[in-house]
Each structure stands twice: as structure tokens, then as C-alpha cells.
Amino acid sequence: MNAEIITIGDELMRGEIVDSNKARIAERLLLHDLDTRHQVSVLDDPADMRDAFVRAAERSDFVLVSGGLGPTRDDLTTEVLAETFGRKLELDPPSLEAIEAFFARVGREMVDANKKQAYFPEDADVLENPIGTAPGFSIREGRATFFAMPGVPRELDRMMDDQVLPRIASRLAEEEEGGAARRVVRAQLLATFGLGESTLEEELRDLMRDGEVELGFRTSFPDNFLRPVARAATAGEADAKIEKAVAAIRERLGPVVYGAGETDAKDTMESVVGRLLTEAGKTVSTAESCTGGLIAERFTDVPGSSAYFLGGVVSYSNEAKAAMLGVPEDVLEAHGAVSEPVVRAMAEGTRERFGSDFGIATSGISGPGGGTADKPVGLVWIALSSEAGTHADSFVFQVDRSRHRRLTAQVGLDWIRRSLIGAELVGPSLLRRSGGGSAPGGSK
Numbered sequence: 001m002n003a004e005i006i007t008i009g010d011e012l013m014r015g016e017i018v019d020s021n022k023a024r025i026a027e028r029l030l031l032h033d034l035d036t037r038h039q040v041s042v043l044d045d046p047a048d049m050r051d052a053f054v055r056a057a058e059r060s061d062f063v064l065v066s067g068g069l070g071p072t073r074d075d076l077t078t079e080v081l082a083e084t085f086g087r088k089l090e091l092d093p094p095s096l097e098a099i100e101a102f103f104a105r106v107g108r109e110m111v112d113a114n115k116k117q118a119y120f121p122e123d124a125d126v127l128e129n130p131i132g133t134a135p136g137f138s139i140r141e142g143r144a145t146f147f148a149m150p151g152v153p154r155e156l157d158r159m160m161d162d163q164v165l166p167r168i169a170s171r172l173a174e175e176e177e178g179g180a181a182r183r184v185v186r187a188q189l190l191a192t193f194g195l196g197e198s199t200l201e202e203e204l205r206d207l208m209r210d211g212e213v214e215l216g217f218r219t220s221f222p223d224n225f226l227r228p229v230a231r232a233a234t235a236g237e238a239d240a241k242i243e244k245a246v247a248a249i250r251e252r253l254g255p256v257v258y259g260a261g262e263t264d265a266k267d268t269m270e271s272v273v274g275r276l277l278t279e280a281g282k283t284v285s286t287a288e289s290c291t292g293g294l295i296a297e298r299f300t301d302v303p304g305s306s307a308y309f310l311g312g313v314v315s316y317s318n319e320a321k322a323a324m325l326g327v328p329e330d331v332l333e334a335h336g337a338v339s340e341p342v343v344r345a346m347a348e349g350t351r352e353r354f355g356s357d358f359g360i361a362t363s364g365i366s367g368p369g370g371g372t373a374d375k376p377v378g379l380v381w382i383a384l385s386s387e388a389g390t391h392a393d394s395f396v397f398q399v400d401r402s403r404h405r406r407l408t409a410q411v412g413l414d415w416i417r418r419s420l421i422g423a424e425l426v427g428p429s430l431l432r433r434s435g436g437g438s439a440p441g442g443s444k
Helices: 021-030 046-059 077-084 093-106 112-118 153-177 197-208 235-256 269-280 294-300 318-325 329-335 340-354 401-421
Strands: 003-008 036-042 062-066 089-091 119-121 125-127 136-141 144-149 184-187 189-192 213-220 223-232 257-261 284-288 309-314 358-364 379-386 389-396
Touching (some): 003 021, 003 046, 021 036, 021 062, 046 062, 046 077, 062 153, 077 089, 077 144, 112 119, 119 136, 184 235, 197 213, 197 223, 213 235, 223 235, 235 257, 235 401, 257 269, 284 294, 284 340, 294 401, 318 329, 318 340, 340 358, 340 379, 358 401, 379 401
Parallel strands (some): 003 036, 062 144, 284 309
Antiparallel strands (some): 125 136, 184 223, 189 223, 358 379
């Protein structure tokens, strides 16, 4: 059996937003050993939508449609799908009540346009949406089962997990009872930081030569994700294969692997660091110049971070570095803001002022201007201060301003993680050119 994904929306076709829903759906289908043979995007145009629906019904067993379930005039999925297959639209009173209750719960007045979201093609199976106003639905048309879902990613994820995948699993079980044996699939998503995609593939090439496990790669700057996928006749065999593969990857890559998940990377760098700080009973504070508070923001994105994140200073100017962090003015004048002595003083200053176990500091030239022959655009100094001493190193990240800040913040977080697990403090090898450095406790 096979699956097809159809995403609908003018904004997708014009490139106004990135169509991440195809990946979200396909990733989940993979765990049911369903390959998506076709992925289609169409405008909010009835003729194009009808053509996509007819083609999908002829060639696919499962058709997962995302988008076009909203209350506005260009949300046409329900109407066009019903018309395409000659079905009338019928009001579903429980859905209307749920939509009305949603608006009451959030303290907003429901307008008449939202009532259209409670109409579905006749004989449709309604899919509840507890976190939005757009219920989904499914219909069977010949060999194909259509699932219409909202385009909002978090609503789509919830509907896929709670409503759609159980229905797909049920139909697959029926097919298996009819003699179509299916394989059990197990997959992991491993988050890595520090090595490029081609380097990762070369490092792991020999581990995947036996055909037991497929290994996929995906880049989402500044990280790379590995997806080992194992198939077997039984759940026990598939579990054993994936556990063996993951263990081999972790042994080979060591601390380059920082997190894991299943359909999504559940672990972010900041959540992993927060968990390690909590387990160790340690605290952290920040002193940021070029990253402008990005590290502090990422810490506070994690619920419960107040247990370990004490605060931070965005010391963008030299005056702020001196007044708020105690960086000596003569050091600033002699070496400049982007230098090892200054970033060391920043890390030590924030740790002293907040009384934290760790102090992380950044100072760099994110560009696009501001560089010199001695200090080119992309240069950044990072320092980590702890009871073991202060470690500092410099890198030249030749990327745009936004990615320079994100990459610098990721290195800072990674250094805290590595310090907590007893690993060497290193930078991302793919983007590192050259730079100074010193052992923990040293100074210049």
C-alpha cells in the first residue's frame, strides 16, 4: 500500500512560507512502513484541487491533505473534495458545538464564517481538533482513504498522532489479516552538532553496509540529523536492530550526538543542557555581545529553566562590558572587544556577579561589515568559566549575520553540555578555520 500527500495554499506556491507539513506527515507514515510515492502542492484553485484529488484517488491508498479547512473564502478543501466525488455537505452539530466552545474558552466572539468549518461531505468520519477551530475529516473513495487536516503544524501533528495514524494502522491490520504481510518499522532521529553531513556519512559508512538498517541524513542549520530505520518481521527483531544501530552510531560519534527522538527530534541543545544542569545541581549565567541575548533566550525557552538559569547581561557596548561585567577599561582599549582577554573577563564577570557555577560569554563580528585584516568578519571569541577555570577559543564562521549568531550560541550551549559530561570543548569542525585557544585555567 502507498500514500500520497497533498498540501494546499497559495502561500505555499508563492514561497511565502516553507512547506514543512510534507516532511511532518511523511516522517510519521514511515513508522508504518508507508512510502509516500507522490507529494503534490496546489493553489487554492478549485480546478487544480479537483485534478489533484482525482489523480490521488486513482493511484494511492492513503491521501493526506493539509490546508484549506479555515473559515475564509479561499479555504476550499471541504467543498471541492465533496464536489469532486459527488457528495453533499452536511452539518455536524457536535463539531459546531466544539467550535463554539473553543471561542468561548478563549474569550472571543465567534463569527458566522466559522460555521462553515462544521460542514463535511456526507458519510465523512469527523476528526476532532481539540486545539483549534478546524476539525478534519476522512472519506473513503474507491481504494483511497482521504484524510483532510488543518495546515497549522501543531494542529496537524496532534490530529495525525491522535486521529489519523490510528485509523491508518487499523486499515493496515485489516489488509494483513487478508494475507498482505507487513513489516514492523522502528526509527530514531539522532541530533548531532559539530560535523558536516558528508563527514558524518563517511564516518558511518561501514556501519550500514550489512543492509540491516537504512541511514538517512537531514541538515537543519546548525545541526545535522541522522535517521536510522530498521524493518523486520516482528517488533522484537526491529527493536533489536534499531537499538544495535543507535548504539553503534553513538559509540562511533561520541559527544557529537547530543539528542534523540522518534518522529521529531525531541531533544534540543538547550533542553539537553538544562537537563544536565538540573541533574548536576548546577547553575549558569550569560554575558553576550554579538549574540545579543540569544543564549539567554534559548535557556528560557525551556520550561523550568529558572531552576538553573540565573540571568544574563547583554553587554553590546564597551561601556556596558566595563560597567556591568567589570571588564577592565585598559584591557578593552589594548585588545578590543573581540579578543580573548575581554571574553574571558566577560565570562568570569557574569559568573561572579550572578554567583553561578558556569558563565558563558560571546564577543564577535557577525557582519556584514566591521571586520579588519586582523579581525575579519565572522571572527568570534567564546569563553566558558567554571570552578575548573576559564576556557576560551576563537573561530571564524563565514556565514551570514543571522547564522553567525545562531552558530555561536550553539557552540556556547554545546560547551556547557560537554563540560557537564566530561568531554573536550571543541568547535564545529566544518566551519572552523583557525584561531587561538587555551587550556582551561590559562590566561593571556
